[in-house]
Amino acid sequence: MIVLAFSLLSISLSHQNNALKELSEAKAIAIEAEQVNFVRSLLEENTDFIVEGILLEEALLCDNSPGDAKQRINQALAAYFKEMQGGVGGIAINFSDTSQWFLNKNSSLVVKRLGPSCKIKYSFHGGLLRNQPVLADVRGNRVVQQFKIPAGYSQEKEAWLHA
Numbered sequence: 001m002i003v004l005a006f007s008l009l010s011i012s013l014s015h016q017n018n019a020l021k022e023l024s025e026a027k028a029i030a031i032e033a034e035q036v037n038f039v040r041s042l043l044e045e046n047t048d049f050i051v052e053g054i055l056l057e058e059a060l061l062c063d064n065s066p067g068d069a070k071q072r073i074n075q076a077l078a079a080y081f082k083e084m085q086g087g088v089g090g091i092a093i094n095f096s097d098t099s100q101w102f103l104n105k106n107s108s109l110v111v112k113r114l115g116p117s118c119k120i121k122y123s124f125h126g127g128l129l130r131n132q133p134v135l136a137d138v139r140g141n142r143v144v145q146q147f148k149i150p151a152g153y154s155q156e157k158e159a160w161l162h163a
Contacts, residue, residue, distance in 0.1 A: 029142055054073045055069075055155055066109045075100055121157075122155050
């Protein structure tokens with residue numbers, strides 16, 4: 001009877017140990033998923049911040065040609081993506097083509113001066129077939145998410161000009 005009791009106790013402890021290992025593994029995956037999600041969100045927010053900041057500067061000036069403004073935005077984005085290529089804090093980032101040439105070819109910018117205001121809109125159209133997004137794999141050891149600037153992405157700013 002005592003041997004049976006010890007056998008059952010041993011089996012119970014073994015199952016409990018396996019359950020603790022599985023729980024620990026699940027926690028590690030959840031933490032990694034949060035880290036990967038944070039880095040992907042950081043890429044998205046900083047992309048928006050870069051585009052919006054330059055659009056606002058250009059709208060306040062409202063004297064540069066649309067081509068120059070588009071060049072500024074795409075140059076800043078290409079530099080940011082190059083800086084982030086490789087990763088952050090143990091999270092790997094691997095971009096598809098994010099060269100300034102690629103961004104210039106797949107984006108447009110429109111400037112409209114309407115009386116005392118200036119509207120400026122940047123759009124990433126993704127090519128003629130709208131099938132060339134900016135992509136990046138954001139990867140931990142066991143978790144992967146995708147950063148994407150999809151075809152149809154756009155930001156618009158308006159500024160009132162001083163007379």
